Every structure is written in C-alpha cells, then in structure tokens.
Amino acid sequence: MAEKTAIVVGASMAGLLAACVLSEHFDRVTVVERDTLPDGPEIRSGVPQARHVHALLVQGQHLLEEFFPGLSDELTESGAPRFTWCRDTCYFTPGGWIKRFDSKIQTNMIRRVDLEYRIRKRVSARQNVTFLTGRDVRGLLADDANLRVTGVEVTVRGTQDVEQHTADLVVDCTGRGSKTPEWLAALGYDAPRETSVKSYVGYATRMYKKPADAPDWTVLFINARSAEGNPRGAAIFDVGHGEWMVSLGGLNKEYPPTDDDGFMAFARKIPSPTLAEALSRAEPTSPIVGYRIEGSRLRHYDRLARRPEGFIAMGDAVCSFNPIYGQGITVAALEARELDAALHRHGTANLTGFAGVFQKRVAKTLANAWVLATGEDLRFPGTEGDRPGFAARLIQRYVDQYAKVSFNDELLTLTFIKVLNLAAPPTTLFAPRIVARVIALTFRQWRGMPIAGQDGTQIPAVQG
Template sequence: MTQPREHAVVIGGSLMGLLSARILADHFSRVTLIERDCFAEALESRPGLGQARHLHVLWSRGLEIAEQLFPGLEDELRAADVPEVRVPADMLWLTSAGWRRRFASTRLLTFSRDLLDWTVRVRLAKIQNLRVLAGHEVTGLLADAGAVTGVEVRERGTTGSGEPLTADLVVDATGRSSKTPAWLERLGYPAVRQTLIDPLLGYASRTYAIPSGFDPGWKALYLQADPPHGTRTGALFPQEGGRWIVSLFGVGEDYPPNDGDGFLEFAKSLRSPVLYEAIRDAEPLTSIVSYRRTANLRRHYERMPAWPRRFLVAGDALCAFNPLYGQGMTVAAKSALTLDACLRADGDLDRLARRFHRKVIKNATGPWLVATGEDLRYDTTRGAAAGVRTRILNRYVDRVQSLANVDPRVCDRFIDVLALTAPPQSLFLPEVLWRAATARPRPPTGPDDLVP
C-alpha cells in the first residue's frame, strides 16, 4: 500500500541524522532536519559533536557508503589534505597478542570529525527539498490513533512545549541522549528494556604538529591493552593540516589525566614507548580533552509489544558502542542504507518501523559482539559478566588474533570483521579454523621485525 510521503522530520544532526536526511530527501517531498546547535558558516567545532576532538575512524565500508550517498566526497576530503593510512601496512600495531606484521590490507582516510561533519553539511545544503532547522529542539512527539504525526519543536533557550510540526515520518537520531524513552512513556507506552555493558572506559585526546622531517617509516600507531590485566591503550593517527590526533584510553576507571605532564606519563606507561617517544618533543596544538560516556547501550525497541507507527529510532539512540573500537560511524552509514532499502521495498509507512528496527539490530549484532566481547574480558566491567560461551569465544579470538599478526590471509579476514565488511562468523570459516588449529607462527619480536 503506497501512502503519501509529503514531509519527513529528522531529529538530531549526528552523522546518523545527516545521512538519514540525505536518504529521506529521495523519498519525501520535504525533509526537515532539527538540530539543537546553531550550525556555523565555517568549519569549526560545535557542542553537539561531543567526541569531535577525539580520534574517529570511518572504516572502508563506511567510506564506500558515504561516497555512494555523496559522490565525490572522497575527492573533497583529499583536497582538504586528508591523509590515507593503509591498515596495517602503514602502522605499528601492538595487539593484545603482540606486534602485527605490516601486510597490505584495507585503507582509512584519517580526517577530523569536524571536517567530515562540515563536508557532509555543505553537501546537504545543496539539496532543494531539505530544510535545516538549527538552534531548535524537540520537546515531544505528536501522536494520534497509534501513529506519530509530528513533533513539538521550540527555539533552544526558550520555554514551553513548543509549536507543532506535522510529518508523515519522524526519525530520532539524537544519539545516546535520546529522549525517546520518556516521550514514549508520556504517550502511554511501556518502558523500553535496555542492555548496558559499561567497561568504565575514559579517554583523553590532544593534537600535535607533526615534527618537521619526521619520517620513521610509519604513519600511525595503535598500542592496545593486554586484558584482563593491562588496561591502557594509545593511538596516534595523522589528520589534515599536518597534525597528529593522539588519544589515550583507560579501562576500569584507569582514566588518562588531562594535564600535560600526566598525559605524557600515561603515554609512557603503554606497552611500548614508541608513542611517547613520538610526542614527547612534539608541539601541542590544543589542550587535552576528556570523554567518559563510553558504555555499550542497546535499547530493545524491536522487542516492545506495541510501537507507534511512522516513528523510527536510529544510530546511537538505538544501539551505541564503546567508541574504542571505532564502529559507530560505519554502523550509522550501514543503517542509512537499510533505511533506503526499507523505503524502496514497501510503500506502507505504517509497517516501516518494525522492519527497519529488526534489520538495523541484525546489522548491529556483529559490532555489538565485538565490542562487548572485548569489554567483558575485564572483571571491572559493569552490567554483565563473561559467561562460559563468551570466555570460549574470546580464547578462540585470541588465537585468531595471534595468527592474524603473521598470516596475511587471516589478517585480511580479521580486519574485514573490524571494518564491517564481513560478519564475525567469517572468523569461523574452515580456512580460518584450520589455520588457527594447526599453525604455529613465530611472532614478531618488536617494531623492527614487522615488514613481511
């Protein structure tokens, strides 16, 4: 049954919100994107991007989708001096199982979050049927006869319930701080079940100027913790403008300090001194910023016995991951394609929410297992404990990780899972199982032993 698609509303200018607006513009006569921040007329940070000054990774699959939705986006990013990093060929990567040889594999464009946000918003501004209502916030949902019919919206900083804005479809893409649970209870729906797995991880980041003439033979560093005892991780990646973004992570409330001396001491305490040695004499370009809202959070909307028609929840508002594993933006990109596919497959907007939520959660299952499986290695993680199944899987993943350090084929499989181009089940294919069971690899002894 085909229904009118006159007006769609997207709440939130997150990457999920921006991509959702881009998709909906192909299916509705008008789209309104409502964002609390006032968008600047130039490239700069904004409060709504809470993690903008930290390390972000858009894996190859996410970049492919972004290019599909915005043809030429990669060229624009490259024109802005965005570097490319081949993973792990251009990296020194110390995994929990030791150093990884530098095989040729996937690639990343390593840009700042602000640059990506700005570039995508400039593209969206050219879409004629898309309006951005910045500096406004949604205070509640309009509903009638079991269907959401719009939102109440007001200018940020004012009081009152707001003015009604009707719509044929509403999408909540406001992230972890989503008000949907409260809005639904206000409409008489039961409380949503939630799963929270919190590793008590915090991180701190700073950008540095890449020292003139610095050429050690690598572009990026990733020094992972060694759970369950090692709690500290460090990453250094290049960004546009000839700078490094350095992020330090600590699990179990072993938070990195936000003062200069403490930051360097934390870097020095990592399992290898290579990151500390790179930044100890480098010029800091920014202050140190911290972030601690890192729990894995899943709201089980797909399990609710009743759900308002014509209302979707997407991105971190539905399922959020520990940011350490760099999956969030790529999952958002895949969710945008899922929204497009659902709208193309069936014209009935009343049935859209159930189909969309089920498919998105199915797509998020792999990243969720990766993130929570790793976080449950620590006894300090809150919300759940590692059961027998998780412990057995983690032991097998340890074996695969160790093999991926020296075997290019297994490395490709492993990185495909991280990059979301393959599900975690692909690590159990016969080729990987056989090699994991029979191979006795010689691990690299240090950074100088990593070139195959």
C-alpha cells in the first residue's frame, strides 16, 4: 500500500495542532514554515502578537490536554499560574464587578511563546513529523486538470532555490496573511467570499514587577463599555515568576500609546480606576509594545461552488478574530478535534470529497466564537460591518440586561463564564431557567435591589 503523506503550511498553533492530528492518520507529515524556529520559548517574526496577553480559554485547555496529556501539569510546574475563574479573577462587566466564588473552572495563565514551544517540542518528537523551516510557499502543485492539489512549491529563504514537495493532503495554517485565495485563483478557482467586521483594535503591552502587596487576584479584566461610549479596556495577568503582563486595548481606533506618559494616561481612562491604581504600585520592567489589527475576518471556504480535492484551510487562514476575546487558540483546537473526527469517518485511502465536508464542519465549529466576537464589536459605533437586524437587537438588549443583573448571582455568572470560555454555546444564556432568573432579578432590581460595585471601585471579596 502506498505511503500516505500530508503537508501543513505554517507552524502556527493551528499548524502544530493539525500536524498532531495528521500524524495519527498519515504515514508522514511535513510542516513547512517560513521562519527559522527557535530552540526555546522565544518570540519569532511570524507571531508578532506573541508579545501580548494570551488567555487560554477553559475549552482550549481541555482540548490541548486531550491532544497532549500532561501538558497542564507541565505548564503549572514551569511556573504558569493555575487559577480558578471567579475566585482568582476580577471581572468588571457593564453590570459591575462579578461575584467572586469558587467556580471549579480552572485554567493556566500562559505566555504564547511558552505554550507554542512546549507543543512544538511534543509534535516534533513524533517520528513521522518533519519540520522544513526557512521556506516560503509560492503556490500549490496540482494534477494536469487542476482538480486535485498534489503538494506545494517553495523557495528557500536567502537563496534562489526552488523545491517541490508532494502530498495527498495539504493544509493551509498560515494565519491571517494566508495566500490561499491567490493560490486557488492560479489553479482556476474562485476566491472565497469574505465577511469582515472591522473594529480597528489596538493593544499596548508592558511587563511589570508584581508588587509585594499585590491584591489576591491572578487576573484582572476590565471590559470596554459601549453603552457609555468608552471603547477602552485592559487586563492584568499574573504570568508567574513575580511578573505581571499588562495589556491596554482600545476599539474604533482608540489606540493606546506606547510612551510612558501616554500609556498611563490611557490607563486612567479605563472604565474602572482599579487598573491605574494597581499600576501605580508596580514597577515597569520592559518597553511598551504596540499591536494593531483591523478586526475579525471570515473566509467562507464552506460555500465554494468548486474546490480542488486534497486541500483544506484551518485556523486564522479561515477565520481570524479580534484578539481581545482570546478565542484563537481554542478555536484552532476545536478545528483540530473536528479534523481528527472527520479523518476517522472518511479515512485516508481516498480523500475525494473530504475537503468540502471538512470546510463545512469548520464553519459550524467556529460559528459560536464568531457570533460572540463580532456581536460585541458591532455595539461600538465606529465598527464597520453589517449591523444586526431587529431580532438580533432584541437579543442584544436581553444580553445587556443579563449583564446588569448577573454580576452578583452565581448561576448567571457561571453560565456567562462557560459561554465566554467556549465551553457552552451562546444559546445557553437563553435556557428557560436562565431566562426566568434574569426576569426575577430584573424585577428585584426595579424594586430597589442594591447594585454595589457598578462604579468600578469596589472589588468584591471571595465568598464561600
């Protein structure tokens, strides 16, 4: 029987997860990467966002543990703080500071470079996985009729050498800058239709020495508040080793400055004064690094009328999100799980029809994350994109009311945290007992229920 081979273009998180899955189904897997990959947890040019805060959502950590058993303990032992949502987090929502209690939902605080390095080390240890670095893919190889992709053509960086590598399946994991639309056009296929929601988001990140009298939280989140016209938000993450990673963010071109005075001035405009107060007691230990991105973009590969066999796309190459919601790694893991299931169902003996089926499954897999990210961004007036219709606006009003009454209720808070972490679909917010609880609390609020903490000054103590 002929050897079955696969090529993954891009050693991104999506690429590493794809290679992990493919190594269980194919005899040989080759990862083609343009960068020279570092031997340790170092920032590389292909991942400029690695300098900024990365939240590993609970669903993402569970999936990574399935792919790489023992990874969670390895992260903890390496110094990545393990925290419990609600107990160790302070989250300022439009309703105020959410109640702090032991939710039993745990995850690790990570640096992107640490996580990527540990996963890359595990994937590269697999005997049937090979990394080809310093290669730029210039196009796809195909059969004479351009009906099936048969590999990739690459140039070796720093030379004029051209190489051709063949495979039964090629997977594009090159991220937001993916050239798949051009590669498909070169073979005579239409580019996929795109949907964009441009929120024009910017970050500024700096490392701080954690103060000796630091508060009892591991993570501080402060959301931008569309209802008040404040598109600024921030997060402080205890990343271990006595350090805080602080990221300020703004939407609708409200970009945080990267100079000392501007950074602190922006911090003082965040919806809660808690962040600026915390930074006033901490010592900066790094320069300020900025990052800007237009917003979220979805390429509809699932709707192509014609497509070549033997070629699929995953990760940010299909859908790139506003990074403020921390969904990218988790969605990549969800897609990798779907890839594994699809290959188990279809097999590798004959991949005809596989690409179309898989891209439709990817579209369904990322739908919840897309709705969460873009729905929130479209609340801000400077965001460009199709505005929600009447029904969607009614849903938004319900969610607004949910936020106003849920912050001091364990059931509603726990449900919100699960949805935020992609561990439950957004429809969970509309379950009968949840809606009944929102209605009951709304009536109590109308009757004068106190709303402590809405001004952002009173972080609640842990209860229970």
